Amino acid sequence: MTTAQQLSYDVQLTGTARTPAEREQVFADPGFGQHFTDHMISVDWTEGRGWHDARLMPYGPLTLDPATSVFHYAQELFEGMKAYRQTSGSIVCFRPYANATRFNRSAVRMAMPELPEDAFVESLELLVQTDREWVPRAEGQSLYLRPFMIATQPALGVNYPSRTYKYMVIASPAGAYFAGGVKPVSVWLSRDYTRAAPGGTGFAKCGGNYAAAFVAQRQAVENGCDQVVWLDAFEHRYVEEMGGMNLFFVFGDRLLTPALTGTLLGGITRDSLLTLAADLGLTAEEGRISIEEWRAGCESGELTEVFACGTAAVITPVGSVKGVDGGWTVGDGTPGALTMRLREELMGIQYGTRPDPHDWIHKIC
Structure with missing residues (x-):
């Protein structure tokens, strides 16, 4: 401090x-x-x-x-x-x-x-x-x-x-991010551009990171997707984050989120969800996942849900993935049960309808 x-x-x-x-x-x-x-x-x-x-x-x-x-x-x-x-x-x-x-x-x-x-x-x-x-x-x-x-x-x-x-x-x-109900987003895997590399400013919340992301976000929209997913700078293979949000992958009752290696932003929502997952009896891990593992997990049914998280949207389900090698659907393409449970739990704390066991709420007036 x-x-x-x-x-x-x-x-x-x-x-x-x-x-x-x-x-x-x-x-x-x-x-x-x-x-x-x-x-x-x-x-x-x-x-x-x-x-x-x-x-x-x-x-x-x-x-x-x-x-x-x-x-x-x-x-x-x-x-x-x-x-x-x-x-x-x-x-x-x-x-x-x-x-x-x-x-x-x-x-x-x-x-x-x-x-x-x-x-x-x-x-x-x-x-x-x-x-x-x-x-x-x-x-x-x-x-x-x-x-x-x-x-x-x-x-x-x-x-x-x-x-x-x-x-x-x-x-x-x-306004409410999903005014008409929570809707899954489609994402584009960016292989042409890199958001950040080790030693850079990836972990800092500075405008340059976002300005450099606009061209890839435009590419995502041009390919019919809502958001871009950033991959690692060296191999363009390992998942890092989605636009301005962190990502979580759900394998049954186990959650995996890309580890903070200095190239992605340490989200406050991300950190809170790691704690809430443990409160709910889930296993929450930080690690890495490749796009091949993402696709194979969805095709086998082992990977059941994917969601992004951040201040603006809280939790956003990912319904489908596209890239230069084709695309695939996450689960049945609809918001998953665990995704929605975590979302309701977190928003319940924020709006005061659920207990706040970790003293996250700071009263202003």
């Missing part, structure tokens, strides 16, 4: 907050990342001074010099989590300190300053408390939180990282 540093916020409330009627109009069809709340968090960091000028302020544009480092060298990172309105009426976050830890792990890799974990969580609390009316009440909806940090020094030169940074948090109401 990083050394504590007390931040004193200058609170500047907007004079043009949206009305209840305007919020309800957004809640009717919020989508994902399309609408934003009335306020945002901003904290600056300067070499030799540390974190300073913490502000809660009206949501709005930033003014940055054209030579600002983030534009030219992509020195930035972000996190993603949600605030939930539970059945009790409380507003909570799910494992925010785990996100804080991952945020700092990314910061170290990107040569950026770490933010004290308590300060990270405090920034979420302040924004959500201020914009609490933006936390939806409808079943399956939530308030998505996006903390991020960018390099702000206006200078060109690749010999050293920026000497100034800005940390921010914005929030966006999010």
